[in-house]
Amino acid sequence: MIGEPATPSGPFAHTANTVQRTMFMVLLALTPATLFNLYLFGWPAILLFAVTVGACVVAEAACLVLAGKPVSATLSDGSAILTGWLLAMTLPPWAPWWIGVLGAMFAIPLAKHAFGGLGQNLFNPAMVARVALLVSFPVVMTAWVAPHPLFTTGSPTLNEAMTITFAGETPDGVTAATALGYVKTELSRGIPVSESLQEYGRSSALTYAPDLMDLATGFKPGSLGETSAGLILLGGIFLLWRRVITWHIPVMMIGTLFVMGTLFNAFDPTRFAPGFFHILSGSAILGAFFIATDYVTSPVTQKGQLVFGFGVGLLTWVIRTFAGYPEGMAFAVLLMNSLTPIIDQYTRPRMFGRTRKGEPLPVEGQR
Amino acid sequence: MKLFPIRGGIHPQYRKELTGDCAIEALPLPNRLYIPLQQHIGVPAEVLVSEGDLVSKGQVIARRQGPVSVNQHAPTSGRVAAVTEIPAPHPSGLPQPTIVIEPDGADTWGTLAEPITDPFAVDAQTIEARVAECGIVGMGGAGFPSAVKLNLGIRHRIETLLINGAECEPYLTCDDRVMREHADEVIDGARIMAHALHAPKIVVAIEENKPQALAIMTAAAQAHTNMEVVAVPAKYPMGSERHLTLAITGRETPARKLTADLGVVVHNVATARAVHHAVRHGRPLVARVVTVSGQAMRTPKNVEAPIGATVSDLIAFCGGFAQRPERLVQGGPMMGALLPGTDVPVVKSTSGILALTAEEINDRPADPCVRCGSCVAICACGLVPVEIAAHVRHDDLEGAARLGLMDCVSCGSCSWVCPSHIPLVHYFNYAKGALNAQERERRKSERTKTLVEARAARVERIAAQRAANLARKPKAAVGAEEVGA
Ligand code: SF4
Numbered sequence: 001m002i003g004e005p006a007t008p009s010g011p012f013a014h015t016a017n018t019v020q021r022t023m024f025m026v027l028l029a030l031t032p033a034t035l036f037n038l039y040l041f042g043w044p045a046i047l048l049f050a051v052t053v054g055a056c057v058v059a060e061a062a063c064l065v066l067a068g069k070p071v072s073a074t075l076s077d078g079s080a081i082l083t084g085w086l087l088a089m090t091l092p093p094w095a096p097w098w099i100g101v102l103g104a105m106f107a108i109p110l111a112k113h114a115f116g117g118l119g120q121n122l123f124n125p126a127m128v129a130r131v132a133l134l135v136s137f138p139v140v141m142t143a144w145v146a147p148h149p150l151f152t153t154g155s156p157t158l159n160e161a162m163t164i165t166f167a168g169e170t171p172d173g174v175t176a177a178t179a180l181g182y183v184k185t186e187l188s189r190g191i192p193v194s195e196s197l198q199e200y201g202r203s204s205a206l207t208y209a210p211d212l213m214d215l216a217t218g219f220k221p222g223s224l225g226e227t228s229a230g231l232i233l234l235g236g237i238f239l240l241w242r243r244v245i246t247w248h249i250p251v252m253m254i255g256t257l258f259v260m261g262t263l264f265n266a267f268d269p270t271r272f273a274p275g276f277f278h279i280l281s282g283s284a285i286l287g288a289f290f291i292a293t294d295y296v297t298s299p300v301t302q303k304g305q306l307v308f309g310f311g312v313g314l315l316t317w318v319i320r321t322f323a324g325y326p327e328g329m330a331f332a333v334l335l336m337n338s339l340t341p342i343i344d345q346y347t348r349p350r351m352f353g354r355t356r357k358g359e360p361l362p363v364e365g366q367r
Numbered sequence: 368m369k370l371f372p373i374r375g376g377i378h379p380q381y382r383k384e385l386t387g388d389c390a391i392e393a394l395p396l397p398n399r400l401y402i403p404l405q406q407h408i409g410v411p412a413e414v415l416v417s418e419g420d421l422v423s424k425g426q427v428i429a430r431r432q433g434p435v436s437v438n439q440h441a442p443t444s445g446r447v448a449a450v451t452e453i454p455a456p457h458p459s460g461l462p463q464p465t466i467v468i469e470p471d472g473a474d475t476w477g478t479l480a481e482p483i484t485d486p487f488a489v490d491a492q493t494i495e496a497r498v499a500e501c502g503i504v505g506m507g508g509a510g511f512p513s514a515v516k517l518n519l520g521i522r523h524r525i526e527t528l529l530i531n532g533a534e535c536e537p538y539l540t541c542d543d544r545v546m547r548e549h550a551d552e553v554i555d556g557a558r559i560m561a562h563a564l565h566a567p568k569i570v571v572a573i574e575e576n577k578p579q580a581l582a583i584m585t586a587a588a589q590a591h592t593n594m595e596v597v598a599v600p601a602k603y604p605m606g607s608e609r610h611l612t613l614a615i616t617g618r619e620t621p622a623r624k625l626t627a628d629l630g631v632v633v634h635n636v637a638t639a640r641a642v643h644h645a646v647r648h649g650r651p652l653v654a655r656v657v658t659v660s661g662q663a664m665r666t667p668k669n670v671e672a673p674i675g676a677t678v679s680d681l682i683a684f685c686g687g688f689a690q691r692p693e694r695l696v697q698g699g700p701m702m703g704a705l706l707p708g709t710d711v712p713v714v715k716s717t718s719g720i721l722a723l724t725a726e727e728i729n730d731r732p733a734d735p736c737v738r739c740g741s742c743v744a745i746c747a748c749g750l751v752p753v754e755i756a757a758h759v760r761h762d763d764l765e766g767a768a769r770l771g772l773m774d775c776v777s778c779g780s781c782s783w784v785c786p787s788h789i790p791l792v793h794y795f796n797y798a799k800g801a802l803n804a805q806e807r808e809r810r811k812s813e814r815t816k817t818l819v820e821a822r823a824a825r826v827e828r829i830a831a832q833r834a835a836n837l838a839r840k841p842k843a844a845v846g847a848e849e850v851g852a
Pocket residue numbers: 300735736737738739740741742743752753784785786787788789
């Protein structure tokens with residue numbers, strides 16, 4: 001007989017798509033922004049990035065061994081690399097090595113494998129790690145530096161970078177505030193947003209012009225994933241084009257953030273930052289295309305994805321504007337993650353031939 | 368014509384180019400033909416011949432039993448070699464009663480039913496009876512007796528006869544070729560069916576990836592004002608009756624109802640051609656066009672094969688295998704079934720025989736579900752396959768049913784699209800089978816319960832009556848009453 005069937009029913013044709021390919025596409029989409037930012041922040045950032053991704057992969061392997069699952073087959077799906085990569089992109093680039101390792105511990109064993117591994121976790125592992133680190137080590141996690149591009153004066157050599165990353169000795173005078181952080185601090189001192197926004201450009205270490213272009217290109221302090229929204233957006237568009245993600249979550253999230261920012265800014269520009277500032281600063285774009293769109297922790301229905309994107313956008317704006325933290329994307333994503341099962345339940349599509357409630361449609365003429 | 372969108376759907380690799388330009392070739396008569404008594408949904412036919420009988424082409428060799436059953440005819444002239452059991456063309460490969468015919472090579476027709484020269488002058492019953500007599504079934508794959516579907520004109524007011532030339536399954540080009548080579552026969556058959564159904568309008572729906580068929584059919588339909596040939600988007604599962612009806616009429620068939628409840632009856636193009644042969648020439652359904660394809664086949668072809676030719680006959684006619692096939696499938700790759708071997712016969716609903724390589728099937732071990740939502744986005748029935756599968760896996764069949772398991776048309780799109788290659792449809796088919804079995808069990812026990820209750824009620828009634836009699840009658844009469852009882 002010909003080919004003993006593994007599964008007796010069809011179909012006998014399948015898409016070429018695999019989980020592995022999907023993860024690879026996401027990593028590919030992240031690459032330009034990551035390379036550019038590693039260049040901007042120099043050797044310490046490169047070391048931290050390597051440590052974080054490495055720690056995630058090691059943690060994943062360890063968890064798989066403990067759970068008795070096949071290691072190499074599962075590791076090759078690339079999900080641990082992606083988690084580490086995304087986490088590294090939200091850390092201060094010159095943070096010490098143990099931040100990356102600790103983050104990996106939060107992300108992989110705690111946020112992923114405690115729930116049952118790939119596909120089972122309720123919360124986005126990278127965001128769980130980021131929030132846990134932020135709450136536990138607020139000082140280290142907000143020690144941002146201004147860009148020190150590789151091979152320029154002031155950029156640490158590999159040796160100096162070793163001391164920064166592994167001995168935790170950040171040289172004096174290089175820390176700087178992120179745009180969101182600066183505006184927030186100034187506002188708390190009574191300086192109107194409209195002024196601090198202008199002031200921000202002059203005060204930042206590299207004294208670039210205070211325009212939005214900076215935010216888009218990346219010459220400003222922040223994490224790897226916060227700066228250069230432009231390249232990240234490019235990666236996001238790539239994912240849309242390759243149909244790895246759909247537009248629902250990113251468009252709703254960015255749209256909501258922009259509309260909220262614009263509306264309130266029009267209402268009181270001294271207290272509320274404008275819409276463009278909101279979407280180009282912090283990790284709004286990274287969050288919209290790469291984090292909120294995480295398959296596992298976002299709704300499976302398209303209507304649910306719209307609700308989810310709206311929620312993340314709204315909460316990000318609320319937290320940035322009213323809460324103690326300057327950046328709220330990670331919190332917003334986690335909050336909406338917790339609602340995902342409920343959203344899925346209430347946004348199921350209408351079944352063919354049935355009403356929303358699941359009753360058969362009436363036959364016309366017999367109503 | 369304005370078309371209406373259908374939800375979801377996929378664009379698999381069609382690979383129709385393997386056979387799209389292969390004109391229909393007749394299969395040389397094999398040495399033996401195997402005609403199973405049951406090649407359709409419903410009751411098997413009753414054998415009319417016995418070993419050694421001589422039969423002529425088109426002679427009834429097995430008679431249908433009731434309406435959901437079809438006649439079988441001798442596909443050629445020859446001798447009945449045996450009436451025996453051979454494996455069925457079904458994944459189970461279970462043996463089933465089959466008539467074996469040894470052709471004499473002359474291929475002479477017997478006396479056929481009188482041709483109906485003006486079908487539009489006769490009534491619906493005459494046409495229906497002819498279609499039933501000629502053993503015609505739905506040739507798109509389901510194999511439902513066509514006469515039953517022509518009957519729908521009695522209880523429903525039919526507005527549109529929809530001729531399904533979508534052929535949305537990858538690989539298959541048999542309907543495409545039939546339309547390109549026999550457009551007039553298809554159109555005539557369609558008009559006869561519309562007459563039987565009292566349907567004022569005929570729409571022929573063809574997927575837009577068949578431009579030649581569209582052009583030829585449009586030209587052939589020109590002469591008939593009540594007929595329209597429509598290009599529908601190439602999107603799987605466009606050929607599903609309910610979805611095609613929605614695309615053409617914009618109306619959604621309510622759950623548990625038929626398209627006929629909306630005034631639409633759907634028939635396949637090859638069925639229409641068979642109706643033409645039956646009505647105009649009195650010829651029963653004894654052959655069909657089969658697409659023999661797949662990259663493991665040496666020369667893929669469209670073959671007109673007598674019913675009962677074996678799969679190995681067709682494979683040999685197509686030059687054998689170019690390489691060892693990973694899977695041998697009958698029908699299309701999406702909804703077709705695994706063939707248990709090459710000894711099984713071609714039946715009336717066999718639209719394709721595919722020898723597929725591992726690379727074409729592209730199956731791999733399942734990964735965990737990553738909740739990507741693709742299956743939800745593409746399900747043309749608006750279901751949430753990932754959730755239904757989760758219920759099935761936890762053996763919660765009621766939960767799965769609440770989420771619409773029984774509304775699933777098993778089109779296979781969700782399994783096709785899943786990046787984790789989870790065999791979703793396999794779960795659903797398993798669960799549907801289990802639920803149907805439960806339902807049968809429930810009905811049976813309910814029937815038993817009603818019987819038991821009825822008996823109990825009767826016993827009680829008799830006892831009560833007796834008590835009443837006892838109370839009324841004088842004591843002396845009791846003994847006599849008891850004897851009489
Ligand atoms: S397509 Fe597969 S992986 Fe994606 S949600 Fe459905 S079952 Fe899960």
